[in-house]
Amino acid sequence: MPLSKLFRCSSTAAVAKRERRKEARPGELLDAALDLFVEKGFAATRVEEVAARAGVSKGTLFLYFQNKEELLKAVVRHNISGYYDDWNAQFEAFEGSTADIVAMRMNIWWEQVGATKACGITKLMMSEAGNFPEIAAFYQQEVVQPGQALIRRILQRGIDRGEFRPLDLDYAVYSIVAPMIFLFLSRHSGGICVPEQMQLEPKKYIASQLNIILYGLSAAPAPAVENTQKARP
Amino acid sequence: MPLSKLFRCSSTAAVAKRERRKEARPGELLDAALDLFVEKGFAATRVEEVAARAGVSKGTLFLYFQNKEELLKAVVRHNISGYYDDWNAQFEAFEGSTADIVAMRMNIWWEQVGATKACGITKLMMSEAGNFPEIAAFYQQEVVQPGQALIRRILQRGIDRGEFRPLDLDYAVYSIVAPMIFLFLSRHSGGICVPEQMQLEPKKYIASQLNIILYGLSAAPAPAVENTQKARP
Amino acid sequence: MPLSKLFRCSSTAAVAKRERRKEARPGELLDAALDLFVEKGFAATRVEEVAARAGVSKGTLFLYFQNKEELLKAVVRHNISGYYDDWNAQFEAFEGSTADIVAMRMNIWWEQVGATKACGITKLMMSEAGNFPEIAAFYQQEVVQPGQALIRRILQRGIDRGEFRPLDLDYAVYSIVAPMIFLFLSRHSGGICVPEQMQLEPKKYIASQLNIILYGLSAAPAPAVENTQKARP
Amino acid sequence: MPLSKLFRCSSTAAVAKRERRKEARPGELLDAALDLFVEKGFAATRVEEVAARAGVSKGTLFLYFQNKEELLKAVVRHNISGYYDDWNAQFEAFEGSTADIVAMRMNIWWEQVGATKACGITKLMMSEAGNFPEIAAFYQQEVVQPGQALIRRILQRGIDRGEFRPLDLDYAVYSIVAPMIFLFLSRHSGGICVPEQMQLEPKKYIASQLNIILYGLSAAPAPAVENTQKARP
DNA sequence: GATGAATGAGGATTCATTCAT
DNA sequence: CATGAATGAATCCTCATTCAT
Numbered sequence: 006m007p008l009s010k011l012f013r014c015s016s017t018a019a020v021a022k023r024e025r026r027k028e029a030r031p032g033e034l035l036d037a038a039l040d041l042f043v044e045k046g047f048a049a050t051r052v053e054e055v056a057a058r059a060g061v062s063k064g065t066l067f068l069y070f071q072n073k074e075e076l077l078k079a080v081v082r083h084n085i086s087g088y089y090d091d092w093n094a095q096f097e098a099f100e101g102s103t104a105d106i107v108a109m110r111m112n113i114w115w116e117q118v119g120a121t122k123a124c125g126i127t128k129l130m131m132s133e134a135g136n137f138p139e140i141a142a143f144y145q146q147e148v149v150q151p152g153q154a155l156i157r158r159i160l161q162r163g164i165d166r167g168e169f170r171p172l173d174l175d176y177a178v179y180s181i182v183a184p185m186i187f188l189f190l191s192r193h194s195g196g197i198c199v200p201e202q203m204q205l206e207p208k209k210y211i212a213s214q215l216n217i218i219l220y221g222l223s224a225a226p227a228p229a230v231e232n233t234q235k236a237r238p
Numbered sequence: 239m240p241l242s243k244l245f246r247c248s249s250t251a252a253v254a255k256r257e258r259r260k261e262a263r264p265g266e267l268l269d270a271a272l273d274l275f276v277e278k279g280f281a282a283t284r285v286e287e288v289a290a291r292a293g294v295s296k297g298t299l300f301l302y303f304q305n306k307e308e309l310l311k312a313v314v315r316h317n318i319s320g321y322y323d324d325w326n327a328q329f330e331a332f333e334g335s336t337a338d339i340v341a342m343r344m345n346i347w348w349e350q351v352g353a354t355k356a357c358g359i360t361k362l363m364m365s366e367a368g369n370f371p372e373i374a375a376f377y378q379q380e381v382v383q384p385g386q387a388l389i390r391r392i393l394q395r396g397i398d399r400g401e402f403r404p405l406d407l408d409y410a411v412y413s414i415v416a417p418m419i420f421l422f423l424s425r426h427s428g429g430i431c432v433p434e435q436m437q438l439e440p441k442k443y444i445a446s447q448l449n450i451i452l453y454g455l456s457a458a459p460a461p462a463v464e465n466t467q468k469a470r471p
Numbered sequence: 472m473p474l475s476k477l478f479r480c481s482s483t484a485a486v487a488k489r490e491r492r493k494e495a496r497p498g499e500l501l502d503a504a505l506d507l508f509v510e511k512g513f514a515a516t517r518v519e520e521v522a523a524r525a526g527v528s529k530g531t532l533f534l535y536f537q538n539k540e541e542l543l544k545a546v547v548r549h550n551i552s553g554y555y556d557d558w559n560a561q562f563e564a565f566e567g568s569t570a571d572i573v574a575m576r577m578n579i580w581w582e583q584v585g586a587t588k589a590c591g592i593t594k595l596m597m598s599e600a601g602n603f604p605e606i607a608a609f610y611q612q613e614v615v616q617p618g619q620a621l622i623r624r625i626l627q628r629g630i631d632r633g634e635f636r637p638l639d640l641d642y643a644v645y646s647i648v649a650p651m652i653f654l655f656l657s658r659h660s661g662g663i664c665v666p667e668q669m670q671l672e673p674k675k676y677i678a679s680q681l682n683i684i685l686y687g688l689s690a691a692p693a694p695a696v697e698n699t700q701k702a703r704p
Numbered sequence: 705m706p707l708s709k710l711f712r713c714s715s716t717a718a719v720a721k722r723e724r725r726k727e728a729r730p731g732e733l734l735d736a737a738l739d740l741f742v743e744k745g746f747a748a749t750r751v752e753e754v755a756a757r758a759g760v761s762k763g764t765l766f767l768y769f770q771n772k773e774e775l776l777k778a779v780v781r782h783n784i785s786g787y788y789d790d791w792n793a794q795f796e797a798f799e800g801s802t803a804d805i806v807a808m809r810m811n812i813w814w815e816q817v818g819a820t821k822a823c824g825i826t827k828l829m830m831s832e833a834g835n836f837p838e839i840a841a842f843y844q845q846e847v848v849q850p851g852q853a854l855i856r857r858i859l860q861r862g863i864d865r866g867e868f869r870p871l872d873l874d875y876a877v878y879s880i881v882a883p884m885i886f887l888f889l890s891r892h893s894g895g896i897c898v899p900e901q902m903q904l905e906p907k908k909y910i911a912s913q914l915n916i917i918l919y920g921l922s923a924a925p926a927p928a929v930e931n932t933q934k935a936r937p
Numbered sequence: 938g939a940t941g942a943a944t945g946a947g948g949a950t951t952c953a954t955t956c957a958t
Numbered sequence: 959c960a961t962g963a964a965t966g967a968a969t970c971c972t973c974a975t976t977c978a979t
Contacts, residue, residue, distance in 0.1 A: 017972050048281050048366055052953065062956085073953065127430070135279060145429040153433070160305030174438070176446035183420035183447075186431055187412065190423070196361070196378040197366030198419060200386070203408070213409035214416075221450030226250035263942090284969065295944050300971065512834055514747050518974065528940050530976085537725070539974065593896070598831040598893030599744060611895040619899070641902070642912035649886035649913075652897055653878065661833030662844040663826070664885060666852070669874070679875035680882075683920030727965090750948065761965050766950065 031069045035083045038076050043125030043193065047133050049079055078140045081130065083146070084123045089151045096159060103163035110159060111185060111211050117146045119140040119189050119207060127186060128193035156181045160222070169222045180221070184214040247333070264302045268316045269355075271309050276358030280310055280366045311373055314363070314382070317356040320385045329392060336396035337452045343392060344418060344444050352422050352440060360419060361426040364405040389414050393455070402455045418449040419458060497535045499525040501549045504542055509591025509659065513543055513599050544606045547596065550589045551610070555617045561623060569629035570685045576625060577651060577677050585655050585673060593652060594659035622647050626688070634686045646687070650680040706794060730768045732758040735821075737775050742824030742892060746776055746832045774818045777839055780829070781846070784820040788850045802862035803918045809858060810910050812882060818888050820908060826885060827892040853882050859921070868921045879920070883913040 037058035039051040052073055056066045070076040099106050118124060134141035156178045163169030191198035191205055197234070199205050270291035274283040285306055289299045303309040325343070332339050368372035368451060389411045397403030424431035424438055432438050503524035505515040518539055522532045536542040558576070565572050584590060600607035622644045629635030657664035657671055665671050736757035740749040751772055755765045769775040789804070798805050817823060833840035855877045862868030887909055890897035898904050 044368075046365070049369055051951090063953090064961050065290065065959085067341045067954065117965075128364070131361065131423065131427045131430045132279070134430050135277070135426075136282065138428065141428040141430060145433050150432065150433055173442075174447060176438075176443055177450070178422065179417065179432075179443065180447060181452045183417045183429075184412065186423075187416035187420055190419075192343075193368075194364045195371065196270065196369050197364045197374065198415075199412075200378055200383055205409075205412075209406075210409055212411065213406060214413060217410070217454030218450060219454070221452070221454035233455040287972085296970090297944055297972085306970070365956075412940070426965085495734075510834075512831070515835055516928045517972090529974090530940050531935065531938085534938070535974070592832050594830070596896045597827065597889065598745070600896050601892075602716070602748065604894065607894040607896060613728055616899055639908075639912060642904075642909055643916070645883065645886065645898075645904075645909065646913060646916045648897075649883045650878065652889075653882035655748070656830065656885075660830045661840040662839065663830045663833050663840065663848065664881075665878075666844055666849055671875075671878075675872075676875055676878065679872060680879060683876070683879045683915060687916030687918070687920035751950085752948080763951085763965055764951090764963075767963070772949070 027071065030059070030061065030065070031079075032083075034061070034066055034069060034076070035080050038080045039084060039125070040120055042080060042129050043122065047073075047129065047136075052076070074137060077133065077137065078143070081126060081140055081144060082147075084126055085148050088117060089155065092155060096155065103159060103166060103168045104223070106159050106162070107181065107219060107222075108215050110156070111181065111215060112208075114185055114213060115188070115207055119185070119192075124189050125193050127189040131190065153178050153182060163222065167224060170224050172222070177222070180218050182216070185212075262300065263275055263292070263294065264312075265316075267294070267299055267302060267309070268313050271313050271318060274315060274356070275310065275356065275362050277358070280306075280362065285309070307370060307373070310366070310370070311376060312328070314359060314373065314377055317354075317359055318351075318381050321350060322388065325388060329388065332452065336392060336399060336401045339392050339395070340414065340452060340455075341448050343389070344448060345441075347418055348421070348440055348444055352418070352425075357422050358426045360422040364423070386411050386415060396455065406456070410455070413451050417444075417451070496527065496531070497545075498549075500527070500532055500535060500542070504546045505588055505591070506552060508543065508546060508595050509588065511600075512593065513539075513682050518542070537602050538634065540603060543603065544609070547592060547606055547610060548613075550592055554583060555621065558621055562621065567600070569625060569632060569634045570689070572625050572628070573647065573685060573688075574681050576622070577681060578674075580651055581673055581677055585651070585658075590655050591659050593655040597656065605646065610615070619644050619648060629688065633690060636690050638688070643688070646684050650677075650684070729758070729760065729764070730778075730858075731782075733760070733765055733768060733775070734779050737779050738783060738821055738824070741779060741828050742821065743775065746772075746828065747835070749906045751775070752884075771834060773839070774831070776836070777842060780825060780839065780843055783825055784817075784847050785814060788854065791854060795854065802858060802865060803922070805858050805861070806880060806918060806921075807914050809855070810880065810914060813884055814906055814910055816886070818884070823888050824892050826888040830889070852877050852881060862921065866923060869923050871921070876921070879917050883910075883917070 018111075034055060038050070038055045041055055041058065044050075052066055053063045056063045066076070071078060074079060092110070095113075096110075097193070098105065099109075129143050130141065134144075157174050160172060160174055160177055160181075164171055188207060188210060189196060189203065195201070267288060271283075271288045274288055274291065277283075285299055286296045288309070289296045292299075299309070303312060325346070328346075329339065329343075332342075363374065363377050367377070390407050393402060393405060393407055393410055393414075397404055420431060421438065421440060421443060428434070500521060504516070505523045507521055507524065510516075518532055519529045521542070522529045532542070535544060558579070560574065561579075562576075564573075564674075596607065596610050600610075623640050626635060626638060626640055626643055626647075630637055653664060654671065654673060654676055661667070714777050733754060735844070737749075737754045740754055740757065743749075751765055754775070758765075758855055765775070769778060794812075795805065795809075798808075804823070824862045829840065829843050856873050859868060859871060859873055859880075863870055886897060887904065887906060890904055894900070
C-alpha cells in the first residue's frame with residue numbers, strides 16, 4: 006500500500022528533496038490545518054484530514070505537534086506574523102490627512118488580512134477562545150492590543166491636529182475596529198452576520214463605512230440629536 | 239405558549255405539583271441549555287449536563303426535545319421570537335426624529351437582548367452555523383433578515399424625510415448592525431474583540447457609536463475627505 | 472390530553488362498560504402484542520406501542536404483565552389453546568384412508584393456524600427461543616411434541632393398515648411437519664425461505680407437497696434409486 | 705481472497721507480524737461475529753463482544769467494518785459466496801440419474817453448509833430479515849434465488865429425461881428446499897422445530913426425506929389418493 | 938385501578954493519540 | 959524519521975420500568 010516504498014531510491018537528489026520536504030512539513034501541516042480549521046471548525050476537523058491534506062500520515066503530524074491543541078496554537082502563531090511593525094512604520098511616515106490614514110488603514114487591513122486565508126482566524130479564535138484561554142490570551146496580546154493601539158494613535162493624531170473632534174478614544178477605536186471585525190467574521194459566519202444571498206462586496210462595504218465614520222469623526226459641526234443622545238462635547 | 243394554562247380550572251389541587259413541574263420543564267431545560275451552550279459551546283456541552291442543571295435526568299430531556307440539535311433550535315426560538323412585532327410597531331408609532339429612532343433602537347436592542355442571557359446566542363450561532371446549516375438557515379430567516387429589514391426601514395425614513403443623506407441602504411444598514419453585533423460578540427469572545435481588561439461599558443459604547451454614526455448619516459455638509467474616499471453625493 | 476376524562480361520567484352504564492373493558496384488557500393487550508411481536512419482532516416492539524394499540528397507557532400494561540418477557544410468554548400461551556384435543560378426536564373418529572387423514576390434517580392445520588395470526592408465532596418462537604429458553608421449553612412441550620405425536624399416530628395407522636410402507640417414524644414425521652413449518656415460516660421470513668416476488672399460494676403448496684409425500688409414503692413398489700439411496704426396506 | 709498474499713515476497717521478515725495480523729483480522733472478526741450472531745442473535749450481540757472474541761478492541765472492529773450492519777452483511781457474504789459456481793458445475797458435469805443428483809445435492813448441501821457454522825446463518829437471516837430489509841434483499845438475491853434456481857434445473861432435468869413426472873416446478877422445488885431449510889433451522893431453533901431431546905441425525909434425516917421425496921417425484925404409477933388430492937397427471 | 942412523567946442502564950460509534958515496525 | 963494499526967475514552971440516544979398523582 007505505501008507506494009512510496011516502491012519508488013524511493015537512494016540517489017542524492019532524492020535525499021535532498023526528501024530533506025527539503027522534511028523541513029517544509031510543519032509549514033504544510035500548518036497550512037492544511039488553517040484551511041480546515043477555518044472551513045470546518047476546530048472540533049469538526051479530524052487530525053487525519055489535516056495530515057492527509059499535507060500529504061503525510063497521521064502519525065507524522067504528531068511528530069511535529071504534541072497534540073491537536075498545540076497544532077491550533079501553532080496555526081494561530083504562524084499566521085499572525087508581524088504586520089504591526091510595517092503598519093506602525095507606515096503610520097509614522099505618513100504625511101497626509103488623518104482621514105486618509107484611516108481610509109488607507111482599513112483598506113490595507115482588508116487586503117493584507119481580510120482577503121487572505123488569515124481572515125478566517127478571527128472567526129476561529131472567537132469560536133475557540135472559550136475552550137483555549139491560553140491561546141486567546143496570546144492572540145489578545147499579539148494581535149488585538151497592538152491593533153487597537155495603532156488605531157488609537159491614528160485617532161489621537163487626528164485630534165491633535167484638529168482634524169477630528171475630541172473623542173473618548175477608549176470607545177472611538179471601535180468605530181474603526183468593529184466594522185472591520187464584522188467584515189471578517191461575516192465571511193465565515195454562515196449568514197449569521199450578513200444573509201448569505203447578500204454577499205457583501207468588501208471594498209464597497211469599507212467605502213460605505215468610511216464615508217459615514219469619517220464624517221462622524223470630523224471636527225465639523227454636529228447635527229442636533231436630542232433625547233437619548235448626549236450633546237457633542 | 240402553554241395553552242393548557244388557559245383551560246385549567248383551579249379545582250385540581252391534587253394534580254398540581256407533578257403537572258406544574260411538567261409545564262416548567264421545557265423552560266427550565268431551555269434556560270439551562272442556553273447557559274451551557276453559551277458558556278461551553280454546543281458540541282462541548284453534554285446533554286446530561288443540561289439535564290442536570292435543569293434538575294432532571296438525561297432521559298427527561300429527550301421527553302421534551304427530540305435530540306440535541308432540536309434543543310438548540312428551541313433555545314434560539316425561545317429567546318428571540320416575538321421581539322420584532324413589538325419593535326416594528328414601535329417604529330411605526332414613533333413620531334420624533336429618525337436619529338432618535340436609531341438611538342432608541344440601539345439602546346433597546348441592547349437592553350432587551352444584549353443585556354440578557356440571549357446575548358450569547360449571537361456568538362453561539364456564529365460558532366455553530368458551519369456545523370448546523372439547518373439552524374443557521376433558521377436563524378438567518380427568523381432573526382437576521384427581519385432585524386436588518388427593520389434597520390433598513392428606519393434609514394429609509396430618515397432619507398425620505400431629508401434627515402439623512404441618500405445612502406446605499408444595502409451597506410448603510412451595517413453602520414448600525416455591525417457595532418451592535420460586535421458589542422454582543424465582544425461579551426462572549428474571550429478578549430478576541432475587546433481586550434478583557436478593557437471591559438466595554440455598553441451604554442457608553444452605544445452612545446459613542448451613535449455620536450459618530452448619526453453625524454455621519456446626517457444631511458449636514460460633509461468635511462473634505464480626499465484620496466480613497468468618494469466625495470459625498 | 473386524556474380525552475377519556477372528558478367523556479367519563481359516573482352513570483351505571485358507563486361503569487358497567489368500564490368494568491367489562493377492564494376484564495377485556497389483558498386480552499386486548501395480548502392481541503396487540505401478538506400483532507406487533509409478529510410484525511416487528513420482540514426486541515423491536517416497544518411496550519408503549521403495544522399499550523397504544525390496545526388503547527391503554529404504558530403503565531397499565533405493567534399492571535397486567537410483570538414485564539415484557541412475561542407479556543411474550545402470555546402471548547404464546549394465549550395463542551396455543553388446545554387444538555390438539557379436537558384434532559386427536561378428529562383422528563380417532565376418522566374412518567377413511569390414512570392418506571386422506573394426512574391430507575385433511577395438513578389442510579386443517581393450515582386453515583386453523585397458518586391462515587390465522589397464530590401463524591406468526593412459529594417464527595416468533597424460533598427467533599426468540601434462544602433468548603427465552605423457558606418459554607421455548609413450554610412451547611416444545613405444549614405445541615411441538617403433541618403435534619408430532621399426532622402425526623406419528625397417523626403414520627402408524629397407515630403402516631398398521633398396510634397403506635404405508637414400514638417407516639422409521641422418528642424421521643418420517645418430518646415429511647409432514649417440515650413442509651408445514653416451512654410454509655408458516657415462509658410467510659414471516661422476509662424472503663429468506665421463499666423469494667418475496669414468488670408469494671406461495673398455501674393451498675396449492677400443500678397440494679403439491681401432499682402429491683409428492685403421499686406417493687412416497689405409500690406401500691406401492693418403489694422406483695429404483697441407486698447409489699446414495701438405501702434400497703427400500 | 706487476500707490478493708496481497710500472492711504478491712508478497714518472503715524477504716520482509718521485519719514487516720511480518722504486524723502485517724500478518726492485519727490480514728488475519730477481518731477473518732477473525734467474521735468468525736467471531738458469525739459465532740456470536742448465531743448464538744445470541746444480531747441485536748443481542750454487542751460489537752465489543754465480537755471484538756473481544758477476535759482478540760482486538762472495539763475500535764479495531766470499526767477499522768474493518770463500517771458498522772454493525774455491514775459486519776453482518778460481510779458475515780453472510782463471507783460464508784456463502786462461491787458455493788454456487790461449484791455446485792452448478794457439478795450439476796452440469798453429472799451423468800447419472802437425476803434421483804442421484806438430488807440425493808447428492810442434499811447431502812453435499814448438508815456437508816458443506818449445514819454441518820458447518822454457516823448453518824446458523826439461515827436462522828440468523830430469518831430472525832433479522834424484518835429489521836434489516838437491505839440484508840434480507842441481499843441474501844435473497846445472493847443465496848435464496850440461486851439455490852432455488854439450481855434445484856429447479858435439477859428437477860427440470862428429471863422431467864426432461866422422463867425420470868420424474870411432470871411437476872409444477874414453482875412448487876416442487878420446495879419438496880427439496882423445505883426439508884433442508886427445516887433441517888438447518890432445527891439446529892438453531894431451541895426445540896421449536898424438533899424437540900431438543902430428539903436430536904435429529906442429519907444423514908439419517910436426509911436419507912429418510914430422500915426416500916420419500918424421490919419416490920414421490922418419480923414417474924412410476926401413483927397410488928390412489930382420493931378426496932383432497934388431485935389425481936396424478 | 939389508570940396514568941404518563943421520570944428514570945438511568947446500556948450500546949454503537951468516533952477519533953485523538955500511541956507505538957511496534 | 960515515517961507509518962498506520964490499534965486503542966479506549968467519551969457521548970448521544972432508546973426504552974423498559976417505576977411510582978407519584
